[in-house]
Amino acid sequence: MAAPAYKDLMRFGTVGAPPTTPAPGGTPNAIRHMKELGFGHLEIAWVQSVRVTDETCAQIKATALERKISLSIHAPYFINLNSQTDELMRKSDERLLAAARKGYLAGARDIVFHPGSYHAQDPQIVYERAKAKLIEITGILRAEGVEVYLRPETMGKSAMFGTLEECVQLSADVPGILPAIDWAHLHARRGDGTFNSYGEFSAALELIKRELGDHGIKQMHCHMSGIEYTKKGEKQHLPLNEADFHYRDLLSALLDYECEGTIAVEAPEPFHVADALTLQATYRRLQGAGVGEEEETID
16 A cells, blocks of 8 residues: 655655665665655755765756655855954855855755854844845855755854844845744753743744745745753754653644745754654644645655
8 A cells, every 4th residue: 555645835854864874875865765764855964065076966956856855955064154254254155155056956945054153243243244245145146047045044052143033134135045944943042941832933933924925934944853952052952852842832833824845853863863753743643634645746
């Protein structure tokens, strides 16, 4: 008997290849394995560097289209829109541009990156600098025909640039920018256990809808996981069953706002596959997903 086919508004997957990917590994095999596991998305983790050939990118794209798996890219960690020297800024620009260019060739349309640090500067000054840098970078990509969304990620520490409001405002101010909403980071950022209720999640979605319209709600990209935090914010990601994160309330809010897009799970290995399956199953249970509908086509 064929497995049930669900048509989810939100597609689930993992950040990085599952550790159960059969040898010899590699992203094309990881995509095939994601399909076998029942997922619809893979976030490719180029978090240290972007070292991939155009030929491999073509193989990744073809495999994802064949398996109907959508793709995003997590760009290198070493990107900072507020780099403090010209040399550091140049290297940061190169990393973000490389992730976007190669990601586009690989069939990804969402390029997630950590936007940087305040470096003890006034947040509004940092915001204006980040906005100017993204206007520059998106202009370069448009001129090259690289059609991707750069997605600054909401960050989990108060010293880091990347509040929900900052990421949404950048998306409103700069064409080609949309937020990557890391819900666990938002829960951890305050360090007091708040941002963990249906009302708070709904208020965040209301902000996105108000500032970005249906465009923001219907093309979401999210990270989810459990998380450990201190008064200063994020400490480390945790499995869902070891964390206090109210993910059922979050999934309910996403359903009530009829959000569409992708959810990539960032739990520590080897838990990220199990947690992604848990989140996907909970989402489907909450929505009462139908069985036997045609599978979604990934454009």
